[in-house]
Amino acid sequence: MTAARSVLVERPGAHRLVTADAPPVPGPGEVRVAVHAAGICASDREVYDGTRADGYVRYPVVPGHEWSGTVAEAGPGVDASLVGRPCVGEGFRACGVCERCRSGETSLCTAGYEETGFTRPGAFADHLVLPARLLHMLDDGADLTAAALLEPAAVVAAAVLRAAPRAGERVAVLGAGTLGLLAVQLLAASSPADLVAVDPRDRPRTRAAAMGASRAASPEEAAELHGRFDLVVETAGAPGTARDACLLARRGGRVVLTGLPAPGAAGIDPVLVAVGQLTVAGVFGAPPAAWAYATRAFRLGLLRPRALVTHRLPLASFGEAIELVGSGDPEVGKVLLEPRGDR
Known part of the structure; x- marks a missing residue:
């Protein structure tokens, strides 16, 4: 298997590109996604600067909570037909069993805060592993560059x-x-x-x-x-x-x-x-109903996020990308990292 890279923020202000010998292996109920694009937002800048509130980041961490990609591998117990399909996915790792989760309010999960890219490895990487239940599937041929903005959507x-x-x-x-x-x-x-x-x-x-x-x-x-x-x-x-x-x-x-x-x-x-x-x-985060609404609006053309993207950079250019996001330049819109761009 090919090597797998990720951007690791070891502590505020310190990052490096890490290379593993092989992609991560999904466990039971999980999938491995080949990341197509991952957006950088102000909260990622907070992670890098060390200004994110206590309890909402855990170093060292691979950031990246806004992403799109293609299912590359299904773990045990996951429908194998998902492999090869384009997707996006929820970031909150809600427990699914507390009263709030049972009510559909997963962003209010009482089990404690866990989120992709903040306390769990994120999508500033070639590959991302997450529970299959968090996936939202897209149509074949969907614009995956635009779809990377479906998390803020x-x-x-x-x-x-x-x-x-x-x-x-x-x-x-x-x-x-x-x-x-x-x-x-x-x-x-x-x-x-x-x-x-x-x-x-x-x-x-x-x-x-x-x-x-x-x-x-x-x-x-x-x-x-x-x-x-x-x-x-x-x-x-x-x-x-x-x-x-x-x-x-x-x-x-x-x-x-x-x-x-x-x-x-x-x-x-x-x-x-x-x-x-x-x-x-x-509003803080998004429950599954909001994700379903956003992906449906994207499919119908009511959401057109591609026009918001102003910069597309390779994974190795994380340092440049994070500087763009914090520059205050009004010409900078959404900045994306595209792992496949520097392969």
Whole structure:
């Protein structure tokens, strides 16, 4: 068998490319996936910088929780017909037996946090081993480069399912990064009367308009729209965007928070929530229903994530890739590592 490489982050700021003599072997109930592409997001940068919250990373670790690939090997007890099929997969390693898991809320598993790419080996590698039950299969011939973004799309899908948008509503999306642009695409499918994307950067606002937003606004322009929206989906995770989302919502409106701000972010005014009778919900990760929704929307062409990819680099260029993600350059969108690109 061919050698298998992976990017190992030994500790914050220190990584190396590790080569094993052979790919990992899947155990009972597991599959080995040949990774086609793996996306790098801000949480991967947190792993590299050492700023991810305690308990949500375990060093040394192979990062990579956004990925696509092809099933290469089925372990004992797994349907052998899966081999050769394109797929993506859930990251949370939920126990499947606690009360929350039994209710379908696997992202709230009470057995403790375990996730591919943070506490378990991830997809910045030639191969990834994971439980077969976490797979979501794609159509033959699916665009696997685009499919690498189905993990953030599933998070957005969880937010949209929680938000329950209705046709004709006025909707705002705060942040036009990867999550925000995916949210714009999914929310556009609900036929809103108005869909406004808010971002301080010119290029993301332009991209949001091209992806289904009826208009785009800077934060200064959005300040004139306070109290206008039936639904607000916050995706930026900036220090003040949770507060700003609540200000944009009308009385009795709904707010869903998906961005993860750093400690010390501006709080939400409880008087505004109480007097405005707002419904505020948070999303962290994605349960199976959200994954199913995202993959179905991808199959139907309602999600078009390929346009968000700006950089595709080989596995050996992890150092360059992680610098791009942390650069703050508005021209940098989704950065992918493609293991097959340097074979």
